[in-house]
Amino acid sequence: MGFLLKFAFVMFLVGVASAQLSTNYYMKSCPNLFPAVNSAVKSAISRETRMGASLLRLHFHDCFVKGCDGSLLLDDTSSFTGEKNAAPNFRSARGFDVVDNIKSAVEKACPGVVSCADILAISARDSVHILGGPYWNVKLGRRDSRTASQAAANNSIPPPTSSLSALISSFRRVGLSAKDMVALSGSHTIGQARCTNFRARIYNETNNLDASFGASRRSNCPRASGSGDNNLAPLDVQTPNAFNNDYYKNLIAKKGLLHSDQQLFNGGSADSTVRQYSSNPSQFSSDFAAAMIKMGDFRPLTGSSGEIRKNCRRPN
Numbered sequence: 001m002g003f004l005l006k007f008a009f010v011m012f013l014v015g016v017a018s019a020q021l022s023t024n025y026y027m028k029s030c031p032n033l034f035p036a037v038n039s040a041v042k043s044a045i046s047r048e049t050r051m052g053a054s055l056l057r058l059h060f061h062d063c064f065v066k067g068c069d070g071s072l073l074l075d076d077t078s079s080f081t082g083e084k085n086a087a088p089n090f091r092s093a094r095g096f097d098v099v100d101n102i103k104s105a106v107e108k109a110c111p112g113v114v115s116c117a118d119i120l121a122i123s124a125r126d127s128v129h130i131l132g133g134p135y136w137n138v139k140l141g142r143r144d145s146r147t148a149s150q151a152a153a154n155n156s157i158p159p160p161t162s163s164l165s166a167l168i169s170s171f172r173r174v175g176l177s178a179k180d181m182v183a184l185s186g187s188h189t190i191g192q193a194r195c196t197n198f199r200a201r202i203y204n205e206t207n208n209l210d211a212s213f214g215a216s217r218r219s220n221c222p223r224a225s226g227s228g229d230n231n232l233a234p235l236d237v238q239t240p241n242a243f244n245n246d247y248y249k250n251l252i253a254k255k256g257l258l259h260s261d262q263q264l265f266n267g268g269s270a271d272s273t274v275r276q277y278s279s280n281p282s283q284f285s286s287d288f289a290a291a292m293i294k295m296g297d298f299r300p301l302t303g304s305s306g307e308i309r310k311n312c313r314r315p316n
Helices: 002-018 033-047 051-063 096-109 116-130 150-156 164-173 178-189 195-204 211-218 246-252 271-279 281-296
Strands: 192-194 232-234
Touching: 033 051, 033 096, 033 116, 051 096, 051 116, 051 178, 051 281, 096 116, 116 281, 164 178, 178 246, 178 271, 178 281, 192 195, 195 211, 195 232, 246 271, 271 281
Parallel strands: none
Antiparallel strands: 192 232
16 A cells, blocks of 8 residues: 555656646757757748747747647648637738748657647747847747637737737736736837738827827828738837837837837836836846746646647647
């Protein structure tokens, strides 16, 4: 009986350990993982700088829908509806071909070992760092889901029309505080947005919009819906390809591109954090990195849950 109890206790500990992510998860099973991912991400960003922001966004949009489980990467089929065509992702989430390339490089290094969910987490970190942002040790050990939910994607990812209170609520649902939300919104220091997502702001919100900034944005985003919907503008007007704290300086200058951006500095509870990050880049960097680690911890599949996909676009 004593042996059985000891055995049960050891198995319990194994179960607990399997549910924890760790920074050295692949140290033995895939020692060349980080160089393989980094090389592929660098190559993608050198071809198109915007891709860094796109890869970062994939990790966000994955984690916000039922946890960081790679569900966003699954393609629709005749019998399966994934998340790629949900409103927040349709004609917007991009970089899936780059994820395929990264996965191929990782499969060459260590076949069948590393999940697509973990590849998204590492690619997000590498993208930020390559573009001048902070470096952090990514916790790993996630497994891939076999399912996805378009409805959950539609309901869980905060739209660019969100109010401050809606943003705080959306982030709280995935275990993130209001301060984490302001820090992670700083990812809009890189990347581009489509006219359809900022049209209402630049035509209707003149009270908290810098006049010359509004005029320059309107020059490439016609008022009429359906006209120029996919025309792009940088989320950070100052340094669109560098990961830094200019995003917060833009908000103070009333140059937030999206309604949801300017909500962070509009006389509300987030103003003081925006001011802090605008004047203290190292504080922003450390808070951003900590919040990314926290977001990556949200409801991962571990142990025997899920699978390690061979192809990120479909279950095994």
